[in-house]
Each structure stands twice: as C-alpha cells, then as structure tokens.
Amino acid sequence: MDQIVSRFKSVIGEPLLLIAPLWPLVLLTPHLPGIPRASVNGLPWRQELALTILLFLISVCLLKSKGTESEFRINRNALLPLAAATLFLIWILLSAGWSVDRYQALHLGIQWTSYLVFFGFMTWAMPAKVIRSSFITLAIVIWVLVIACAIESWFGAPLTDFSLRNDLKPVFRGFSGFGEITGATSILFAAFALHLNRRRIAFICGATAIAGWLATLQSLERAPLVGASAGFLLLCTGTLIRPSRGQLKRIGLLIGALALVLWWQTRPAMPPSASTSVAGEVSTVTRLRQDPVNDQNTRVRLLFWGIALEMSRAHPLLGVGANNYQAKYAEARAQFAARNPNSDLIAMNEDLLSVYAHNEYLQMLAELGLVGFVLFALFSLALFASFLRALKVSRHRLPILGAAGAMLAFAISSGASAASFRFLGGGLIFFFAGALISRSVHQHQARSVQSSNIIHVTGLRLKSIKFGLCSFMLVSVCLLTAQAAGSTLQALAERTTNQNQAERYYRASLQVYPASTSAYFDYGMWLSGKGRWAESVRYLEYAVERGFNSSVCYEFLAAAQGNAGDLSAAERTFATAVRVYPRSIFLLVRHSVALERLGRNAEAETEFSKALLVDSRAARGWQHLIVDDIDAAYVTATHATNIALPGELTPEAALFSVLRENERRFPGAVNTGWRVRMRSARIGSAILPVD
Numbered sequence: 001m002d003q004i005v006s007r008f009k010s011v012i013g014e015p016l017l018l019i020a021p022l023w024p025l026v027l028l029t030p031h032l033p034g035i036p037r038a039s040v041n042g043l044p045w046r047q048e049l050a051l052t053i054l055l056f057l058i059s060v061c062l063l064k065s066k067g068t069e070s071e072f073r074i075n076r077n078a079l080l081p082l083a084a085a086t087l088f089l090i091w092i093l094l095s096a097g098w099s100v101d102r103y104q105a106l107h108l109g110i111q112w113t114s115y116l117v118f119f120g121f122m123t124w125a126m127p128a129k130v131i132r133s134s135f136i137t138l139a140i141v142i143w144v145l146v147i148a149c150a151i152e153s154w155f156g157a158p159l160t161d162f163s164l165r166n167d168l169k170p171v172f173r174g175f176s177g178f179g180e181i182t183g184a185t186s187i188l189f190a191a192f193a194l195h196l197n198r199r200r201i202a203f204i205c206g207a208t209a210i211a212g213w214l215a216t217l218q219s220l221e222r223a224p225l226v227g228a229s230a231g232f233l234l235l236c237t238g239t240l241i242r243p244s245r246g247q248l249k250r251i252g253l254l255i256g257a258l259a260l261v262l263w264w265q266t267r268p269a270m271p272p273s274a275s276t277s278v279a280g281e282v283s284t285v286t287r288l289r290q291d292p293v294n295d296q297n298t299r300v301r302l303l304f305w306g307i308a309l310e311m312s313r314a315h316p317l318l319g320v321g322a323n324n325y326q327a328k329y330a331e332a333r334a335q336f337a338a339r340n341p342n343s344d345l346i347a348m349n350e351d352l353l354s355v356y357a358h359n360e361y362l363q364m365l366a367e368l369g370l371v372g373f374v375l376f377a378l379f380s381l382a383l384f385a386s387f388l389r390a391l392k393v394s395r396h397r398l399p400i401l402g403a404a405g406a407m408l409a410f411a412i413s414s415g416a417s418a419a420s421f422r423f424l425g426g427g428l429i430f431f432f433a434g435a436l437i438s439r440s441v442h443q444h445q446a447r448s449v450q451s452s453n454i455i456h457v458t459g460l461r462l463k464s465i466k467f468g469l470c471s472f473m474l475v476s477v478c479l480l481t482a483q484a485a486g487s488t489l490q491a492l493a494e495r496t497t498n499q500n501q502a503e504r505y506y507r508a509s510l511q512v513y514p515a516s517t518s519a520y521f522d523y524g525m526w527l528s529g530k531g532r533w534a535e536s537v538r539y540l541e542y543a544v545e546r547g548f549n550s551s552v553c554y555e556f557l558a559a560a561q562g563n564a565g566d567l568s569a570a571e572r573t574f575a576t577a578v579r580v581y582p583r584s585i586f587l588l589v590r591h592s593v594a595l596e597r598l599g600r601n602a603e604a605e606t607e608f609s610k611a612l613l614v615d616s617r618a619a620r621g622w623q624h625l626i627v628d629d630i631d632a633a634y635v636t637a638t639h640a641t642n643i644a645l646p647g648e649l650t651p652e653a654a655l656f657s658v659l660r661e662n663e664r665r666f667p668g669a670v671n672t673g674w675r676v677r678m679r680s681a682r683i684g685s686a687i688l689p690v691d
Contacts, residue, residue, distance in 0.1 A: 016061040019054065020126055021133030023118070023432075024141040026050045027181060027425045031148070036491035042518035043107050045487060047424035049480040051114050056473035058121055063466040078123065078442035081386055081434065084379040085116050091372045092322045099321025100328065101546045103515030107483075108323040110476050111424060115431045117469060122435035123442060131439075134432075135192070139208045142185050146211040149178070153218045177419030179216050179224025180426035184406035186212025187231040188433060191402020194239055194250050202250070210257045217265040223416040224409070231409035232258065238401040247398075296348075301358045301416060303336075303345040308357040310336045311366035319369035323422075326355045326547035332366075334579040347583035347614075350551040351651035360420035383407070383434055390440040400440060403433040486513020490522055502526065517546045525556060533564035544573075551577060551584050552653045558594070559661045570594055578607070585611050586654050589622040618644045625649065629662045631673035 029046040089112045096105035122131070186209045193206035216228050239251050310332040311320050320328040337346040357363035365373045390400045410430045414420035421427040486509045493505030506523040509516065524539030540557040554577035562570040574591035581587055588611035595604035611619035621644030624633035630646050637643040649655050663670050 016058065016065070017127070017129055017133070019057050019061060020121070020130045021137050023051070023054055023134065023428070024138040026054070026428060027141050028144065030425070036488060036495060038487055038491040038518060038522065039494055040490075040518040040522045042487055042490075042516055043104070043483065044424070045480050045483045047428075048107075048111060048114065049477070049484055051118070051424060051428070052110070052473055052476040052480055055114060055117050055121070056470065056477055058125075059117075059466065059470040059473050062125060063463075063470055077389060078386065078438045081379060081382040081438060082116060082120055082123070084375065084382045085112070085119070088372065088375040088379055089113060089116060091368060091375055095319065095322045095368060095372070098318060099324045101321075101324055101515070101517065104323035104327065105321050106479070108422070110479065111421065111427070113472065113476060114424070115421070115427055117473065118428065119431045119435050119438075122432060123438045131436075138185065139189065139204065142182065142189075142208055142212055142215075145178070145182065146215045149182075149215045149218050177417075177423035177426050179219035179221040180227070180410055180413050180417065180419060180423075181429055182212040182215040182219065183224045183228030183231070183409045183413065184426070184429045184433065186210070186216065186228060187235055187405040187409055188402050188429075190232065190254055191235055191398045191405070193254065194235075194247055195396065195398035195402075206250075206254060206257070209254070210261060213258055214261050214265070217262065221417075223413040227409035227411070227413035230412050231405035234408055235398075235401050235405040239398060242397075299345060300349050303348055304354060304357045305359055305362050306340070306345065307332045307336050307354075308359065308362040308366040310339070312362075312369070315366075315369060317369045317371055319365070319367045319372060322367050322372075324367055325357055325363055326353070327545075328366075329354050329547060330544075330549035330576075330580045333581075337580070337582050341582070346581075350581045350584045350587075351653065353548065353550050353553075355547075356418040356422060358416060358418045360414035360417065360422075380411075383437070386434075386437050386441055390437045394440045396440070400437055403436040406430070406433040483513050483516075486510070486516050486519060490516065490519045493526070494522065499530070517543050517548060520546075521548045521553070524560070528556065528560050528563075531563075533560045536560045537564055537566075537569075549580065551581050551587050552651055552657070554580075554587065555590065555654045555657050558590070559657055562594075563661060563664060567594070567597055571598055582610075583614055585615050585618045586622055586649070586651065588614070589619055590626065590654075590658075593623070593626050617642055618649060621645065621649055625655070626658055626662075629666050629669055630659060630675075631669065634674070 026047050029050045030044070032046070035046075089109060092105065092112055093109040096102045096109070099105040122134075188209075189205040189212065190209035193202050193209055196202040196205065213228065216224055219225075236251060236255065239247055243251065307329060308325065311325070311328055314320075314332070314335065320332075333346075337343075340346065357366065361373075364376055368376075387400065387404045391397060394400055407430055410420075410426060410433075413426075419426055421430075489505045489509035489512065493502045493509065496502045496505065503526075506519065506526065509519045510523065513519065520539045521543035524536045524543060527533075527536035527539065537557070537560050540553075540560055544553055544557050554573055558570040558573040558577075561567075561573060571591070571594040574587060574594050577587045578584065578591050588607055592604045592607035592611065595601075595607060608619065608623065611622070620640075620642065621633065621637060624636050624643060625646050628636070633646055637645045646655065659675075669675065
C-alpha cells in the first residue's frame with residue numbers, strides 16, 4: 001500500500017506523467033453525449049480540440065520542466081520522417097492560398113500539425129513510463145469501443161440505426177474510421193502478446209487484440225478488414241522467421257483465435273425476427289465477395305476516384321487546395337461527365353453530398369497536386385527506412401513488426417477509405433505506431449559515439465522550440481474552440497422553437513465561426529422556410545459554391561431565387577446543375593420548366609427531350625408535378641401508365657421542395673387535397689398508437 005501511495009505521489013509531482021498517457025481518450029470524444037450536434041455536419045472538431053488541448057498542456061509541462069540535462073540530442077536518421085512530414089505540412093498550409101475554402105485547408109493543416117507534434121513528443125520527449133501508461137489507457141479505450149460496438153451489433157440496432165436515431169449510419173458499424181482504429185490497434189496488441197514474458201500481461205494484450213479483430217469484422221467496412229489482415233500477415237510472417245518455442249505456441253493460439261472469431265462472424269445469420277438490423281445480416285466478408293460490377297458501393301467509389309483524377313488533370317502541380325475536394329466536386333464532376341458521356345457512373349449519387357474521394361492517395365493528388373503527393377511519398381519512404389533500420393538495430397523485433405503491421409493496415413485501408421488521416425483517431429494510431437519505430441532507432445543510435453550523426457539542441461534554442469510549440473498549439477486551440485462554439489450554436493438554432501432565438505443563434509454561429517459552410521446552408525434553408533427568399537439566396541449561394549452541391553442543393557437555391565423573383569438566376573442555377581448531373585431526370589425537367597417560364601420554348605423542349613431519353617415515365621411524372629402540382633399530377637398518373645406517380649419520383653427531398661414552391665403558385669391547394677390528408681395523418685399518428 002505504501003508503494004502505491006508513494007508511486008501516486010511521484011506521478012502527481014510530475015504532471016507530464018499524468019497528462020501525456022491520456023491521449024487515447026481522444027478516441028472516445030466523437031461518441032460522448034451531451035454536446036448538441038448540427039443535423040448538417042460540418043468539419044470535425046471534437047477529437048481535434050481534445051488533442052490540441054492535451055498537446056498544449058504537454059508543451060507547457062515541457063517548457064516548465066527543469067531537467068538536469070542542458071541539451072537535447074536527436075539522431076539524424078530518426079529525424080528524417082518528421083522532417084519530410086514537416087515539408088508536407090508546410091505545403092498543406094501554403095495551399096490555402098489557392099483554395100476556394102481556405103479554412104478547410106487550414107483545418108487539415110491543424111490536424112497534421114497535431115499529428116507531427118504528437119509524433120515528436122512520443123519519439124523524443126516522453127519517458128518510457130509514459131509509453132507504458134499509454135498502452136494501458138489505449139487498452140481500456142479499445143475495450144470500451146469494442147463492447148459498445150458488440151452491443152450495437154448484437155442488441156442495439158433499433159437504437160443505433162434508423163428507428164430511434166436520425167443519422168445515415170450506425171454509431172460504429174459502417175464507418176471506416178472505427179475499423180481503422182480497431183484493426184491497427186489489434187495488431188499492436190497482438191505483437192506485445194507474442195513479445196512479453198509476463199504471461200498475465202501477455203494474455204491481456206492478446207485478448208485486446210482479439211477483441212479489436214472482432215470489432216473490425218463488425219464494422220462492416222471492407223478496407224479496414226483487408227488492411228488488418230495484411231498487418232497480421234506481416235506480423236505472423238516476421239515472427240515465424242526466427243521464433244522461439246514459446247512464441248510458436250502463442251502464435252498458434254493467436255491464429256486460432258483470429259480464425260475462430262472470423263468463423264463466428266461469417267456463419268449463417270440469425271433469422272430476421274431476431275434483434276438484428278438489415279446491416280447486421282450482412283457480414284464484412286460477404287461484402288468482400290460481392291461482384292464489384294454490381295455492387296453500388298464500389299461503383300460510387302469509382303465515380304469519386306474518377307472525379308479526383310479529373311481535378312488532378314485540371315490542376316496537376318498545385319492541386320485544388322487541401323481539403324477542397326468537396327468544394328471543387330461539382331466542377332470536376334461536370335468535367336468527368338463531359339469526358340465520359342456514356343458512363344453509367346454519372347447517374348449515381350446525385351442527391352448526396354460527396355465530401356471525400358474515398359481514396360486518401362487520390363484525394364491528396366487532387367488537392368495537393370504532384371508536389372504535395374511527392375512530399376507525402378518522401379514521408380512514407382522515410383518511415384519505411386526507419387522500419388528497416390529499427391529491425392536491424394533493435395533487440396525487440398516483435399514490437400517493431402507490430403507497429404509496422406499497424407501502419408500497413410492503416411495505409412491499405414486508406415486506399416478505399418473516406419476517413420484515413422481526415423479522421424483524427426485513425427491517424428493518431430498511425431503516428432503512435434510510427435513513433436514506436438522512430439523511438440527505437442533514436443534510443444539505439446543516440447548512444448552512438450558517431451557524433452556526426454547526432455544533432456545537439458541546447459540552451460536558448462531548446463527553449464525557443466518549446467515556446468514555439470506552446471504558442472502554435474495555443475493558436476490551434478483557439479481556432480478549434482471558435483469552430484466548436486460555432487457548430488454548437490448552429491445545433492442550438494436547429495433545436496429551439498423560438499424563431500427570434502433561432503435567428504440569434506444562427507447569426508452568433510456565423511460571427512464566431514464565419515467559415516462554416518454548413519451553417520451558411522442551414523441558415524439559408526431556415527430563411528427560405530420562413531419565406532425570406534431574397535435573404536436566403538446569399539447564404540445558399542455561398543454554401544453551393546463551397547461544396548453543398550448535390551442536385552437537391554441546387555434545387556433549394558434555384559427555388560429561393562425563383563421565389564425571390566429572379567427567374568433568370570434560377571435558370572442559370574439549373575443550367576449549372578444539369579452540367580454537373582446530366583443524367584438527373586429531375587434537374588433536366590426542372591431546367592426545361594425554368595426555360596419555358598422565361599419564354600425560351602425551343603430550348604425547353606430540347607432539355608425535356610433529354611429527360612425523356614433517360615426515363616420517359618419519370619420525366620412526365622416530374623413535369624406534371626412541377627407544372628400542375630401534386631393532386632392534378634396524381635389524377636393524371638393514375639389514368640396513364642406511362643406517367644410516374646408522385647410517390648415514385650426521386651429524390652424525395654426535391655419532391656417536397658417542389659411542393660413547397662407550388663404553394664405560392666396554388667394558394668388554394670394548401671388547405672385541400674393531398675396536403676390536408678398528410679396533415680391529418682400526422683395528427684392521427686401523434687394521437688393514436690402505431691403498430
């Protein structure tokens with residue numbers, strides 16, 4: 001007991017030992033309840049703010065520390081990955097100069113700054129106690145995530161999917177960022193399960209590795225599973241090259257446990273009557289076996305990759321700017337459609353926002369050009385060189401293989417992932433694994449007598465570096481705090497029923513965080529819903545120009561312009577939209593009607609004929625709905641099989657936008673027909689229990 005008390009006092013006396021091992025808690029921050037979230041998602045900030053605060057506190061601890069050493073020794077070879085990554089970071093920040101959305105580029109720069117500061121701290125500044133404590137915290141966090149994912153997968157589908165939760169995806173399953181975290185960490189812990197001599201700790205590491213593998217399988221994402229499989233293959237192959245007798249037994253148990261969990265997750269599913277969701281009835285391995293020609297998910301990725309290559313073709317050297325894939329998506333998609341007019345891909349994904357290219361390397365090439373891509377390649381090569389050097393000089397081969405396997409898993413997953421480095425949690429695990437490798441190289445060669453390979457940082461220079469890190473992290477904390485405040489105010493505006501209060505929240509959100517594209521779009525939609533069309537146009541235009549450019553977003557903007565009396569602007573918006581989505585039946589018909597209202601009948605007929613060629617039945621259905629409103633369109637469609645019923649038309653959000661716009665043209669329809677029946681149905685469902 002006395003030893004525990006004395007150890008606790010020693011930790012309290014060294015704030016660094018208390019603060020630094022808390023970094024794995026950052027992985028839990030996206031799932032914490034309480035802070036309201038906006039329905040229109042913007043840039044992430046929870047993990048970023050938590051990590052920057054933690055790094056700032058670590059910087060302060062290092063600045064105030066009064067160690068006995070008057071110098072800091074850095075091995076040149078261990079410094080190479082950080083130096084290459086720093087050049088890549090500088091290029092990211094410079095790209096803000098030619099980006100459409102500059103804060104998007106700055107935000108990615110903040111993420112990479114946090115990565116590199118974290119990498120530097122873990123490689124050079126942290127004592128071994130911090131690394132060991134970090135593994136304890138990481139194991140606890142992984143078990144929390146694994147248990148939550150298992151509950152969601154086996155028992156919680158009604159809560160975490162669509163029935164009681166308004167979101168596109170479950171909390172964990174279906175999100176590649178979660179699979180990347182669990183897949184990479186499972187390899188790390190498997191390596192220590194094979195390496196450690198103390199059986200109890202080795203068993204805990206092995207159990208954590210198996211639990212992470214289970215969560216990776218339950219994530220329902222193929223890329224993290226393929227990456228984790230490759231990482232385990234590297235670890236097992238490296239172990240079997242020179243195994244000891246104990247390691248052979250352990251690796252046999254590990255492979256058997258991995259295979260058993262894989263079999264359990266891919267066995268025939270339970271009957272649909274069980275508490276499973278639609279997503280839960282399909283395993284990740286089953287998704288891997290799907291024919292890519294017929295798999296919609298794979299085909300949409302091909303579209304995103306083609307659009308990324310189109311951006312790269314248009315901006316080969318500099319790119320479109322860091323994190324600006326979404327902002328330039330519409331322009332590049334129009335170019336892709338013009339270059340591939342007969343491709344079925346251009347008809348896909350018209351009603352959803354496309355934020356990422358679902359391939360980190362193609363997105364880097366599109367956003368940062370050949371220059372940025374080469375800098376990232378140099379960083380990757382420096383990491384690989386550190387791995388080879390660590391294998392050569394380190395006495396602990398298995399932890400090095402485990403760290404490399406974790407990085408390999410993340411790198412492979414990034415080839416088809418929307419998360420990768422954009423989701424801070426997965427990137428944090430990647431850089432922690434990289435720091436373990438660089439740390440091994442540094443510790444071995446820092447003791448070398450070859451002084452030419454050592455950089456000595458002393459006195460004022462060392463203090464300047466520490467002060468610079470503190471200042472930089474403080475600025476990052478301030479920027480992310482402003483972003484957090486703006487996003488929270490936006491969420492509060494969506495939730496309040498008081499119109500005056502809602503508008504104050506929206507305006508305060510934009511004052512605190514003026515770069516929030518989602519707040520501009522949200523506020524524009526709110527103004528449009530209040531009939532303040534002319535005011536809403538400015539906000540919706542801003543949002544559409546910076547990435548809110550699905551077919552439905554163009555419809556919202558054009559409707560506001562038309563209701564504000566600017567029919568020419570509405571037509572121009574639809575003309576832009578049909579270049580981006582040339583196979584959208586809704587937009588083609590909507591544009592033809594806009595042209596007709598301007599008296600350009602010949603052009604209107606040409607545009608409508610294009611819609612007829614794509615789907616004549618849906619085209620006629622949309623035309624009757626837009627021109628005659630829903631009641632007349634329904635009567636017409638019921639007497640003609642070649643006209644689609646209003647309920648068959650997609651996208652649904654566009655249908656309701658058209659109905660709301662028609663209420664201005666047909667005031668009497670507000671209190672008659674379909675609209676009255678729908679209001680009565682809503683009132684009835686609120687009073688009567690629904691089976």
